[in-house]
Amino acid sequence: MQKYGRRLMGALRNPANVFTALVLVIFALTPIVAPALDESFYVIVFARIMIWGIAAVSVNLIMGYGGLISFGHAVYLGIGGYTVGILAFHGVTSAWIQWPVAIGLSGLVALIFGAISLRTKGVYFIMITLALAQMIFFLSVSAERYGSDDGLSILARSDFGVSGFSLNDKTTMYYTIFAFLLASVFVSWRLVQSRFGTVIRAAKSNDPRVQSIGVAAYRYRLTAFVIAGMMCGIAGLLQANLESFVSPDMMNWQRSGELIFMVVLGGMSTLFGPVTGAFVFLMLSEILAGWTIHWHIIFGPFLVLVVLFARGGIAGLLTRRAERD
Amino acid sequence: MDYVLLTEQFLNGFQLGIILFLMAAGLTLVFGIMDLVNLAHGSMFMIGAFVGGTIALLTGSFVVGVILMVPAMLVIGVVVEMTALRTLYPRDHLDQVLATFGLILFFNEATRLIWGPEGLVVPLPAFLDGIVSLGFGITYPVYRIFIIVIGLLVAFGLYLLVGKTRIGMLIRAGASNRTMAGVLGVNIPKLFSIVFGLGAVLAGLAGLIITPITQAAIGMGEDVLILAFVVIVIGGIGSIRGAFVASIVTGVIDTLGRSFLDVVLLLFLPANAAESAGPAVSSMLIYILMAAILFFRPQGLFPPKGAR
Numbered sequence A: 001m002q003k004y005g006r007r008l009m010g011a012l013r014n015p016a017n018v019f020t021a022l023v024l025v026i027f028a029l030t031p032i033v034a035p036a037l038d039e040s041f042y043v044i045v046f047a048r049i050m051i052w053g054i055a056a057v058s059v060n061l062i063m064g065y066g067g068l069i070s071f072g073h074a075v076y077l078g079i080g081g082y083t084v085g086i087l088a089f090h091g092v093t094s095a096w097i098q099w100p101v102a103i104g105l106s107g108l109v110a111l112i113f114g115a116i117s118l119r120t121k122g123v124y125f126i127m128i129t130l131a132l133a134q135m136i137f138f139l140s141v142s143a144e145r146y147g148s149d150d151g152l153s154i155l156a157r158s159d160f161g162v163s164g165f166s167l168n169d170k171t172t173m174y175y176t177i178f179a180f181l182l183a184s185v186f187v188s189w190r191l192v193q194s195r196f197g198t199v200i201r202a203a204k205s206n207d208p209r210v211q212s213i214g215v216a217a218y219r220y221r222l223t224a225f226v227i228a229g230m231m232c233g234i235a236g237l238l239q240a241n242l243e244s245f246v247s248p249d250m251m252n253w254q255r256s257g258e259l260i261f262m263v264v265l266g267g268m269s270t271l272f273g274p275v276t277g278a279f280v281f282l283m284l285s286e287i288l289a290g291w292t293i294h295w296h297i298i299f300g301p302f303l304v305l306v307v308l309f310a311r312g313g314i315a316g317l318l319t320r321r322a323e324r325d
Numbered sequence B: 001m002d003y004v005l006l007t008e009q010f011l012n013g014f015q016l017g018i019i020l021f022l023m024a025a026g027l028t029l030v031f032g033i034m035d036l037v038n039l040a041h042g043s044m045f046m047i048g049a050f051v052g053g054t055i056a057l058l059t060g061s062f063v064v065g066v067i068l069m070v071p072a073m074l075v076i077g078v079v080v081e082m083t084a085l086r087t088l089y090p091r092d093h094l095d096q097v098l099a100t101f102g103l104i105l106f107f108n109e110a111t112r113l114i115w116g117p118e119g120l121v122v123p124l125p126a127f128l129d130g131i132v133s134l135g136f137g138i139t140y141p142v143y144r145i146f147i148i149v150i151g152l153l154v155a156f157g158l159y160l161l162v163g164k165t166r167i168g169m170l171i172r173a174g175a176s177n178r179t180m181a182g183v184l185g186v187n188i189p190k191l192f193s194i195v196f197g198l199g200a201v202l203a204g205l206a207g208l209i210i211t212p213i214t215q216a217a218i219g220m221g222e223d224v225l226i227l228a229f230v231v232i233v234i235g236g237i238g239s240i241r242g243a244f245v246a247s248i249v250t251g252v253i254d255t256l257g258r259s260f261l262d263v264v265l266l267l268f269l270p271a272n273a274a275e276s277a278g279p280a281v282s283s284m285l286i287y288i289l290m291a292a293i294l295f296f297r298p299q300g301l302f303p304p305k306g307a308r
Helices: A002-011 A015-036 A041-063 A074-089 A095-117 A122-142 A170-193 A195-205 A207-212 A217-243 A253-266 A273-291 A296-309 A313-324 B003-034 B041-059 B062-088 B093-115 B142-164 B166-176 B178-183 B188-214 B220-235 B240-266 B271-296
Strands: B131-135 B138-141
Touching: A015 A041, A015 A170, A015 A273, A015 A313, A041 A074, A041 A170, A041 A217, A041 A253, A041 A273, A074 A095, A074 A122, A074 A217, A074 A253, A095 A122, A095 A217, A095 B271, A122 A253, A122 B093, A122 B220, A122 B271, A170 A195, A170 A217, A195 A207, A195 A217, A207 A217, A253 A273, A253 A296, A253 A313, A253 B093, A273 A296, A273 A313, A296 B093, B003 B041, B003 B138, B003 B142, B003 B166, B003 B188, B003 B220, B003 B240, B041 B062, B041 B093, B041 B188, B041 B220, B062 B093, B062 B188, B131 B142, B138 B142, B142 B166, B142 B188, B142 B240, B166 B178, B166 B188, B178 B188, B188 B220, B220 B240, B220 B271, B240 B271
Parallel strands: none
Antiparallel strands: B131 B138
């Protein structure tokens, strides 16, 4: 116990970790503190941020550790969300059916898209993931039965059939999302530390060498791609449940760009970077949007400046400062 | 499926292909030579439409708008290259994607601030407003023929520029091996500026000539940009010829798919299934084509000779 205490104190000497801890404490306490301060609005805001956090963690898994820049990752948000929406539309509301189908379908699509796009590298990979995601986007736009552009309202949330546990309860919903956020970070931590994760990271830094010692990186990358797709699918099904609404906009290509930016902003290849990145990104857009409707004119150059001058994101900046002092 | 409709839709597809080619030509050169992922190329499409459209409305002449758009886009392109993109060349693709994504947000919002959220309606020039008979009972709008002719002229001009001139030789050398070209004494930064300016003019031209049909709107370049990505992936990055062939193929298949796929599906499927599957499958058609081509030729149809 003492050993862990000392390690914790050591970790908190790095301001980046203090910031992460602060964000997590805010997430954990919001449903208790916010209503007391008469700011219940923030419960929904932070629930949304945490869902983006899960999606960003999944992007970090393939991009941060695997070096695969998928510019179509938001498509799995859409697949997870639409599966819940379409099943509910046809009267299937049991979470025990909806959720496995949503996760399975996200994985299946990721398997197909990954198998195609991982045959290529670099610029080709970026453009192909984008194009394949656009394909599903247009599919959802042309699906008149499910609302096309206008989206699909979900009349009933996923039902677990367990008394006392209902996603209609705001606090239950919130802590379910929180639990999935922590679980996604835990899964990515375990994966990255495993032999599997070592291969993924090695293939990022030196692909020919991994090939030459007899490891077929393709299969490992494809597996990572599928896991990331499924994780993002979970974020999608949670979003569908939170908003009771899905629309093609969930998988608009700009969402994929924003996901990548959240990861870079928080700190690529760091465990909690995507979470803090999602937090800062969405809080900042919330603040700027409250300030002026033309907030993109500030946000766009801000994005460019982060790319040019803040490599390593927030985690990198805070850590470097600590090392300098 | 009568031949009149088929011909008209084929021409529509050809015209879409021309627009795609004007976008893809610049994009493929910028990728091929500078190894730069430039999402902001779609913004050049949009800016060309707004700037050229405004000039056309002010002077009352669409032709003047097109002519003055060329130097305007050249200047805008070179300025963007020198201020924002130059620092990105040594960076990895991720940084380029993000920074140019930021530029898109900026350009979209700047356009909204200057021209307002409604966009810009540019009327069809009077002398091109009409319908011409092509014989065999086929009629077709003059303006769309004008787009096709302009596009073919530009394609021919590019062919001459890239294939027959000294600057074209440098561009080809840069596309197949940038480092080697630099070592042999080619002024690479200057070449980059020229190529980027050229790409901006072509994209701006595409945006402007499509505007009388669609009108200029915020973010109008983004869907075209993604289609142009598909095109250059199919054609092979860095290849103008590949971009041309892939543009036309993509434009024709997409347009014909949207108009006739449900009819074709009727041959295999019951009526109601064909009717609902038609629009869905036709919107996916070109992506399926792309996936199929990549499966057999991961470098695209016409990869430039000697490319890394």
